Amino acid sequence: MTERVLCVSSRAPPSPALSWVGRNLAGEGGQVALLVADLEAPPPLSGPVDRTYRVTDPAFDRGRGDHWAAAITEAARAFKPTIVVTGPSKVEQEALARAAAGLSAPVITKGRRVRAAADGVHAERDLLSGNAVGTETASGRPVFVSLAEEPTVTGEAGRPSSATETVSLAVSLPTYRFRRVSMQPKPAQEVDLEAADRIVSVGRGLQRKEDLPLVEALATALGAAVGCTRPIAAESGWLSDDHWVGLTGHRVRPSLYVAVGISGAAQHLVGMRDSKLVVAINKDANAPIFDQADYQVVGDLYTIVPELTRQLTAAKGSR
Amino acid sequence: MASNRRWTVAVKHGVDVNLTRADPSTGTIDLAHAPRKTSDFDRNAVEEAVRLREKLGGTVRAVSVGPASSREALRDAMALGADEAVLLVPPAGAALDSRGAAMALAAFLGSPDGGFDLALFGEGSTDHFSGTVGPWVASMLGLPSVCHVRKLAVDGTLLTAFRDLEDGVEEIETALPAIVTVGQEINTPRLPTFMSTLKASKKEVREVSIESLLPPPGGPALGPNTLESVRIPAIPRKRLRVPGSDPAGVAAALIEVLRGEGVGPA
Ligand SMILES: Cc1cc2nc3c(=O)[nH]c(=O)nc-3n(C[C@H](O)[C@H](O)[C@H](O)COP(=O)(O)OP(=O)(O)OC[C@H]3O[C@@H](n4cnc5c(N)ncnc54)[C@H](O)[C@@H]3O)c2cc1C
Ligand SMILES: Nc1ncnc2c1ncn2[C@@H]1O[C@H](COP(=O)(O)O)[C@@H](O)[C@H]1O
Numbered sequence: 001m002t003e004r005v006l007c008v009s010s011r012a013p014p015s016p017a018l019s020w021v022g023r024n025l026a027g028e029g030g031q032v033a034l035l036v037a038d039l040e041a042p043p044p045l046s047g048p049v050d051r052t053y054r055v056t057d058p059a060f061d062r063g064r065g066d067h068w069a070a071a072i073t074e075a076a077r078a079f080k081p082t083i084v085v086t087g088p089s090k091v092e093q094e095a096l097a098r099a100a101a102g103l104s105a106p107v108i109t110k111g112r113r114v115r116a117a118a119d120g121v122h123a124e125r126d127l128l129s130g131n132a133v134g135t136e137t138a139s140g141r142p143v144f145v146s147l148a149e150e151p152t153v154t155g156e157a158g159r160p161s162s163a164t165e166t167v168s169l170a171v172s173l174p175t176y177r178f179r180r181v182s183m184q185p186k187p188a189q190e191v192d193l194e195a196a197d198r199i200v201s202v203g204r205g206l207q208r209k210e211d212l213p214l215v216e217a218l219a220t221a222l223g224a225a226v227g228c229t230r231p232i233a234a235e236s237g238w239l240s241d242d243h244w245v246g247l248t249g250h251r252v253r254p255s256l257y258v259a260v261g262i263s264g265a266a267q268h269l270v271g272m273r274d275s276k277l278v279v280a281i282n283k284d285a286n287a288p289i290f291d292q293a294d295y296q297v298v299g300d301l302y303t304i305v306p307e308l309t310r311q312l313t314a315a316k317g318s319r
Numbered sequence: 320m321a322s323n324r325r326w327t328v329a330v331k332h333g334v335d336v337n338l339t340r341a342d343p344s345t346g347t348i349d350l351a352h353a354p355r356k357t358s359d360f361d362r363n364a365v366e367e368a369v370r371l372r373e374k375l376g377g378t379v380r381a382v383s384v385g386p387a388s389s390r391e392a393l394r395d396a397m398a399l400g401a402d403e404a405v406l407l408v409p410p411a412g413a414a415l416d417s418r419g420a421a422m423a424l425a426a427f428l429g430s431p432d433g434g435f436d437l438a439l440f441g442e443g444s445t446d447h448f449s450g451t452v453g454p455w456v457a458s459m460l461g462l463p464s465v466c467h468v469r470k471l472a473v474d475g476t477l478l479t480a481f482r483d484l485e486d487g488v489e490e491i492e493t494a495l496p497a498i499v500t501v502g503q504e505i506n507t508p509r510l511p512t513f514m515s516t517l518k519a520s521k522k523e524v525r526e527v528s529i530e531s532l533l534p535p536p537g538g539p540a541l542g543p544n545t546l547e548s549v550r551i552p553a554i555p556r557k558r559l560r561v562p563g564s565d566p567a568g569v570a571a572a573l574i575e576v577l578r579g580e581g582v583g584p585a
Binding site: 063065066069089090091093094096097098099100101102104106107108109110126127128129131132133134135136137138139174176177178179180181182183184185186198220221222223224230231234235241247248255256266273274277278279290291292293294295296297298299303304307308310311312313315316 | 334336337339341348417418421422425443445446447448449450451452453454455456457458459461462463464466467469479483484485486487488489490491492493494502503504544545546547549550551552554556557558559560561566567569570571573574576577580581582583584585
């Protein structure tokens with residue numbers, strides 16, 4: 001079965017890897033279209049895309065999910081896709097849901113290994129907050145899919161575009177009042193946890209932001225990056241989002257993961273379960289994190305962590 | 320001060336992810352018979368609605384889509400302070416996915432009976448986490464959706480909301496009626512008291528059949544996406560307690576262990 005895949009990338013410039021996801025889904029003889037909002041620069045014409053739909057309305061706001069939904073709806077009317085695929089960003093997911101609603105189309109969000117078959121579109125995804133993994137199948141067409149992670153793999157380098165058709169798209173944008181009053185930018189990325197070989201992660205066992213240096217010193221002594229749970233990043237704001245591990249944060253796979261003052265909620269465990277070796281430090285001997293740890297330290301992080309740092313540093317110095 | 324403001328909250332009675340166990344012989348989970356509870360972020364949504372009522376007056380209505388057992392989630396919502404509850408009941412035996420729930424909610428909230436000033440959803444359900452239901456309903460009703468809201472305020476028909484995006488926190492101003500989705504950061508839900516739980520257990524849960532809202536054949540099927548080969552990724556762990564009677568001893572023992580595992584001092 002060949003597919004007509006509409007790829008939607010809200011990024012500027014649009015993700016080339018997403019077009020390759022589309023190409024692979026389309027199959028031999030399928031068609032791939034890319035929807036972009038490239039208001040200034042002409043869209044890139046290389047890559048595996050047969051047609052580019054380009055939104056040029058100056059009122060279009062690439063930070064708005066409802067604007068993207070309007071564009072997807074219009075592009076779908078023109079292209080008649082069997083599959084619509086977006087990246088993982090919050091705006092893209094909102095757009096996907098809003099656009100799918102207009103067609104009552106089935107949706108799979110946060111899919112991995114997306115595959116099209118006669119009986120439907122299949123994707124692997126986390127279920128039960130990461131306690132399980134399953135294959136979700138959406139039957140019928142069109143199916144709307146968003147990816148769990150920003151795709152990175154592009155196809156054969158330099159494969160020329162089979163066609164270079166660009167179509168301008170007129171969209172009818174919503175008219176209700178909606179205004180961005182301000183934007184508080186987040187700090188630039190500090191760590192790349194996915195790439196870290198060792199991670200010391202901290203949770204709500206830490207009482208105060210002023211105590212963070214305790215954990216940072218341990219990380220330094222171990223040559224590790226600092227990670228954290230959702231509350232530390234999203235609620236307290238003590239660390240930026242790039243430190244956040246879990247279902248709604250980063251998936252990490254270090255050779256050593258030290259969980260400090262972390263209870264071990266399912267939504268956190270799913271982010272760290274691919275770690276090779278797990279050490280947990282928690283004062284509650286019944287904390288669920290201990291079931292998922294290779295080495296369990298029952299104790300107060302405020303006494304254990306400084307002592308551990310001291311001895312690690314001393315050991316280093318004596319070599 | 321009398322007020323006719325209507326705060327509506329969508330609450331899901333989802334699978335309790337912490338109590339669900341896989342069948343050891345197959346490694347799979349029987350989702351249809353798994354224990355259930357109120358989806359986590361929906362409790363934050365109820366709390367936020369109750370705070371709006373405390374400030375601006377009006378009524379908090381909790382709405383759930385599901386079989387009779389979903390009354391549990393509505394009772395929870397009422398114990399947390401919701402005034403009334405509506406259960407949208409699917410045809411007997413029908414399975415329901417996020418899309419089906421969204422279609423039923425949109426049909427009800429868009430009916431004369433379902434009107435609201437602000438409708439609050441979780442930004443994702445704890446069991447399925449599709450994140451689609453809030454924006455889907457907004458789209459069907461032609462309303463703005465503000466997702467991942469961490470703080471909000473209502474002034475007349477103006478909603479101010481701070482939403483958490485990947486690269487920053489945006490302050491959005493939009494007109495009511497509108498839909499927001501929230502996560503655990505927006506508030507800490509109050510604990511239900513014995514009295515509030517008792518009172519909630521006596522309140523009525525009104526039932527509305529989805530077929531009356533979305534009559535077949537006109538209404539699209541609630542037909543669910545199917546889930547297959549649900550398995551638990553089991554990672555074997557050693558689960559060894561690090562010995563030692565004082566911090567110095569424990570630290571020394573742990574460093575020994577780390578050395579042995581090849582992950583010693585940097
Ligand atoms: C849909 C959804 C998505 C979510 N996504 C994520 C996610 O991506 N990542 C994530 O982390 N969470 C996520 N959560 C939240 C998750 O459910 C938990 O609330 C969170 O992980 C708890 O963080 P914590 O372990 O830091 O805090 P807590 O659960 O409060 O645990 C603190 C721990 O510290 C211990 N402690 C306290 N004092 C000390 C001390 N002095 N010494 C040693 N130990 C001490 C306590 O015994 C306790 O075990 C999500 C939740 C939902 C519903
Ligand atoms: N069956 C349901 N009944 C009521 N509300 C629901 C239902 N399913 C989902 N929701 C709402 O939609 C939110 C997001 O769910 P989901 O899109 O499945 O991640 C939930 O937090 C609820 O607020």
